[in-house]
Structure formats: C-alpha cells, structure tokens
Amino acid sequence: MRPRPLSPHLGVYRFMYTMATSIAHRITGVVLSVGLVVLVAWLLAAASGTEAYASTAALLSSGLVKVLLAGWLLAFCYHLCNGLRHLGWDLGRGLEKPEARRSAAWVVVGTLVLFAVLVWLLLLRAGGTVGGAA
Amino acid sequence: MSLQSPLGRVLGRGSAKSGVSHWWAQRVSAVALVPLTLWFVWQLAGLAGGVDGYSYDAVRAWVASGLTPVLLVLLVLALTYHSALGVQVVLEDYVHGKGLKVASLLASTFAHLLLAAAGVYAVLRIAFTTGSV
Numbered sequence: 001m002r003p004r005p006l007s008p009h010l011g012v013y014r015f016m017y018t019m020a021t022s023i024a025h026r027i028t029g030v031v032l033s034v035g036l037v038v039l040v041a042w043l044l045a046a047a048s049g050t051e052a053y054a055s056t057a058a059l060l061s062s063g064l065v066k067v068l069l070a071g072w073l074l075a076f077c078y079h080l081c082n083g084l085r086h087l088g089w090d091l092g093r094g095l096e097k098p099e100a101r102r103s104a105a106w107v108v109v110g111t112l113v114l115f116a117v118l119v120w121l122l123l124l125r126a127g128g129t130v131g132g133a134a
Numbered sequence: 135m136s137l138q139s140p141l142g143r144v145l146g147r148g149s150a151k152s153g154v155s156h157w158w159a160q161r162v163s164a165v166a167l168v169p170l171t172l173w174f175v176w177q178l179a180g181l182a183g184g185v186d187g188y189s190y191d192a193v194r195a196w197v198a199s200g201l202t203p204v205l206l207v208l209l210v211l212a213l214t215y216h217s218a219l220g221v222q223v224v225l226e227d228y229v230h231g232k233g234l235k236v237a238s239l240l241a242s243t244f245a246h247l248l249l250a251a252a253g254v255y256a257v258l259r260i261a262f263t264t265g266s267v
Binding site: 050086118 | 164172183
C-alpha cells in the first residue's frame with residue numbers, strides 16, 4: 001500500500017510561539033528522562049560507599065557536567081510550569097487562543113524565575129561541590 | 135458495545151487503543167510529581183545550604199532521616215512511571231518501522247524498570263545502613 005498522508009501537516013500552519021511551547025514540553029520531557037539516569041546513579045553512588053560517591057561527585061562537579069545539571073534544572077522548571085498549564089487545560093480552563101498565548105508567556109516567565117532561584121539554591125550556593133564532598 | 139472491528143481490537147489499533155488509561159495515568163503521575171519534585175528540590179536546597187553541602191555523610195544522613203526515604207521511593211517510582219509513559223508516546227510517534235518501534239519500546243520499558251528498581255534499592259540501602267540518627 002502506498003504511504004498514506006498523515007496529520008499533522010506542520011508546514012501548513014503559520015508559526016506561533018505556542019507551537020514552540022508545545023514541542024518544548026516533549027523535548028524537556030525526554031531530556032529529563034535522561035537526567036533520571038543521573039539521579040539514580042547519584043543515589044546508587046551514595047548507597048555504595050565513600051569511594052563510589054567520591055568518583056561520582058568528582059564527575060558531577062566537573063565543568064561540563066555542571067552545565068548539563070543546569071540544563072536539566074532548566075528543563076525541569078519548564079516541564080513543571082508547562083505541565084501545570086496542561087493540567088489546567090485538562091480541567092477545561094484556558095483553552096481559548098488568547099488565553100493559551102498568555103499562559104505560554106507566563107510559562108516562560110515562571111520558568112526563568114524558578115530556574116534562577118533553583119540555580120542559586122542548588123548549584124551556586126554549594127560552592128563548587130556539586131554532588132561532592134569538599 | 136465496542137465500535138472497534140474485531141481485527142482492530144486484536145491488533146490494538148484504532149485511535150483510542152487502550153482507551154484513556156494511558157492518558158489518565160500520565161495525569162495522575164503528573165499531579166503526584168508536582169508536590170514530590172518541589173519537595174525534592176526544597177530538600178536539595180537544604181543540603182546545598184548546609185555546611186557540608188552534598189557531601190557523602192550529609193547526603194546519607196538526609197536520605198535516612200525521618201520520612202525522607204518513603205518520599206524518595208515515591209519520587210523515584212512516580213518519576214520512572216511518568217517518564218516511561220512519556221517516552222513511550224514519543225517513541226510511538228517518531229520511531230518508524232515495525233521492528234525498530236517494538237525494539238525501542240521494549241528497551242525503554244526495561245530501562246525504566248531498571249531505573250525504578252535501582253533507585254528504590256539505593257534509597258532503601260542507604261536508609262537501612264546509615265547509623266540511626
């Protein structure tokens with residue numbers, strides 16, 4: 001059978017930033033799923049003794065991984081804020097286009113504020129000992 | 135009465151597939167994760183702000199204290215469940231080719247079960263082997 005045309009035909013729509021917030025929910029979700037491996041690895045290291053924890057902590061404290069941790073934190077903030085927006089829709093609220101556009105903007109604002117607070121609280125304050133012993 | 139054809143039902147086809155159960159489970163786990171993840175980052179903030187930061191002893195003492203292990207087990211289970219459901223939909227949407235689709239779905243399911251088991255094991259091991267505080 002010849003391949004059937006399938007929706008969605010993304011190309012026929014004029015781009016709206018609400019489309020970006022929609023696909024970003026999926027992307028951040030997948031990113032967070034990968035981050036789950038790091039969370040479990042961290043817990044396993046803490047369960048496996050000082051040596052295992054020290055090497056994991058050293059890895060988590062390296063520059064590149066710190067950037068990744070910040071990225072996961074950003075993904076978490078976005079997925080949480082936009083997830084709440086989705087739950088609102090599931091309750092039948094905010095489904096009109098102007099409301100959805102406004103809530104998309106609020107999601108971006110909320111994400112950035114939460115991200116700034118969490119980066120400071122979780123990453124910067126620990127003084128270079130992310131996940132690690134000094 | 136089902137409106138699905140018998141063949142469609144056997145193949146699990148049709149727009150609804152298993153009905154709304156997947157959709158619903160995704161929402162239930164999402165609702166659970168709102169307080170659980172906020173609690174988790176709040177706790178991490180407490181660790182980060184402590185004198186020992188995320189040191190081995192500080193992390194273990196925290197994991198083993200009070201109701202923390204219970205909430206951490208719930209967090210790990212809710213996270214892996216929510217993640218498994220989400221990744222499943224993404225794979226169903228974007229991975230084409232029958233063999234590859236089934237293989238990736240199986241791999242995702244097994245990986246998530248492994249993460250759930252490993253996470254719960256780690257939390258319980260810390261909780262049971264850290265000197266009573």
